Amino acid sequence: MSGNPAAGKALIQSYGCGSCHVIPGIRTARGMVGPPLFYYSRRTIIAGELPNTPDNLVRWIENPPAIEPGTAMPNLGVTDSQAHDIAAYLYTLR
Amino acid sequence: MGRAAKFVASLLPLFLAGCATVQSTSNAHGPAAHSIARLSSALTITFVITILIMWALLAIALKKNRGSLKEHMPIDVGGGQAWVAIGGIAIPFLVLSVFFFLGLDLLTTFPIHGDHGAMNMGAAAAKSKPDILIIGHQWWWEVHYLGAANQQVITANEIHIPAHRPVNIELRSADVIHSFWVPSLHGKVDLIPGDVNFIRIEASQPGDYVGQCAEYCGSQHANMHILLVAQEPAAFNQWLANQARPGVEPTNPETMQGQQAFLDGPCTKCHTVRGTAAAGRFGPDLTHIGSRKEIGADSFPNNDGYLEGWITNAQSLKPGCKMPKITQYNGTQLRSLVAYLRQLQ
Numbered sequence: 001m002s003g004n005p006a007a008g009k010a011l012i013q014s015y016g017c018g019s020c021h022v023i024p025g026i027r028t029a030r031g032m033v034g035p036p037l038f039y040y041s042r043r044t045i046i047a048g049e050l051p052n053t054p055d056n057l058v059r060w061i062e063n064p065p066a067i068e069p070g071t072a073m074p075n076l077g078v079t080d081s082q083a084h085d086i087a088a089y090l091y092t093l094r
Numbered sequence: 095m096g097r098a099a100k101f102v103a104s105l106l107p108l109f110l111a112g113c114a115t116v117q118s119t120s121n122a123h124g125p126a127a128h129s130i131a132r133l134s135s136a137l138t139i140t141f142v143i144t145i146l147i148m149w150a151l152l153a154i155a156l157k158k159n160r161g162s163l164k165e166h167m168p169i170d171v172g173g174g175q176a177w178v179a180i181g182g183i184a185i186p187f188l189v190l191s192v193f194f195f196l197g198l199d200l201l202t203t204f205p206i207h208g209d210h211g212a213m214n215m216g217a218a219a220a221k222s223k224p225d226i227l228i229i230g231h232q233w234w235w236e237v238h239y240l241g242a243a244n245q246q247v248i249t250a251n252e253i254h255i256p257a258h259r260p261v262n263i264e265l266r267s268a269d270v271i272h273s274f275w276v277p278s279l280h281g282k283v284d285l286i287p288g289d290v291n292f293i294r295i296e297a298s299q300p301g302d303y304v305g306q307c308a309e310y311c312g313s314q315h316a317n318m319h320i321l322l323v324a325q326e327p328a329a330f331n332q333w334l335a336n337q338a339r340p341g342v343e344p345t346n347p348e349t350m351q352g353q354q355a356f357l358d359g360p361c362t363k364c365h366t367v368r369g370t371a372a373a374g375r376f377g378p379d380l381t382h383i384g385s386r387k388e389i390g391a392d393s394f395p396n397n398d399g400y401l402e403g404w405i406t407n408a409q410s411l412k413p414g415c416k417m418p419k420i421t422q423y424n425g426t427q428l429r430s431l432v433a434y435l436r437q438l439q
């Protein structure tokens with residue numbers, strides 16, 4: 001997985017992923033809108049739709065409505081390299 | 095690194111953060127704050143010098159070490175009364191008297207009126223018509239601009255003022271006692287239910303000043319932040335003129351759907367968007383929510399992520415706050431609702 005988990009952590013904070021998800025290791029990430037992202041590297045399916053591969057996770061983070069049009073998770077305008085960083089952080093959750 | 099070194103290193107940011115933060119009395123940016131900062135540095139220096147003298151005296155006493163535990167001096171040995179009279183009574187009396195008058199003098203720098211303020215200042219503040227009315231709510235700030243009579247400007251949580259000139263503010267409370275405090279600009283003034291207080295503040299330069307409710311007011315007291323934006327007068331007037339306009343009408347299909355979701359939902363019971371049917375007064379005015387930097391009384395950045403999280407589940411972000419969980423929308427409606435609110439510039 002290319003991507004910098006430390007940068008990912010800061011991006012998660014600034015985009016506000018934590019307003020919807022409980023995310024281990026992120027201060028104030030206690031949102032109860034979407035699923036908690038515990039043990040994310042061990043997950044097999046992303047959002048009940050996609051196999052949990054790095055590529056798919058990056059795709060999901062960049063534009064969730066493109067994969068699941070009715071989802072409440074917004075397209076937050078995350079760029080490709082930012083999405084790699086964020087995914088790298090989520091894969092540290094073992 | 096050793097354990098101890100690591101521990102000390104982990105504490106360092108705490109101290110550094112203490113210096114860098116904007117929310118500090120010693121980071122003064124206005125006349126009132128300068129007086130307060132001067133008095134508090136004078137107090138701190140006096141305190142440090144006093145402590146040093148006391149430790150030195152203690153060290154001398156220990157060094158002299160007259161007698162031992164077995165064989166000590168008789169308890170009624172003479173001498174020492176002069177130390178008590180001068181060091182324990184005369185000097186403290188002098189020092190504290192000086193600070194008492196300096197403290198009294200400080201009251202003139204931020205005029206407060208009401209039953210709780212300095213009496214001589216009541217007249218000054220009451221005579222000048224307030225520019226801004228701030229009403230404290232559990233746990234957010236309602237802000238009215240009282241300028242021209244035909245201008246209806248109500249906003250919340252983000253308070254803009256023109257820099258370089260005094261601004262008179264009237265303070266009231268809708269529920270319990272709150273306290274308005276932007277440490278870089280002025281001292282604390284309480285908002286008291288059924289009573290009115292006034293404060294005059296002045297920012298010596300434009301900038302974002304952060305503050306905090308300074309009187310415990312319930313579970314979310316700590317998240318009752320203040321963002322005070324001081325602007326050049328021209329920029330301020332522009333801002334005010336924009337805030338006086340009704341909410342921006344949506345123009346594309348997504349934001350139009352969002353407005354519909356907003357008007358059909360429970361939001362209108364508690365929130366106002368001027369120019370629409372939404373006229374609730376229980377929560378913050380949202381007419382220009384898109385122009386605000388933060389939400390939840392300046393607790394979270396105002397971006398798509400935090401805003402949507404807030405709208406559906408404010409309770410998970412600010413537990414106990416007076417905005418309920420809202421579960422009636424589907425994903426598409428939520429995203430469009432956020433798009434609508436964000437364009438309310």
Ligand SMILES: [Cu+2]
Pocket residue numbers: 271272273307308309310311312315316318
């Ligand atoms: Cu409070």
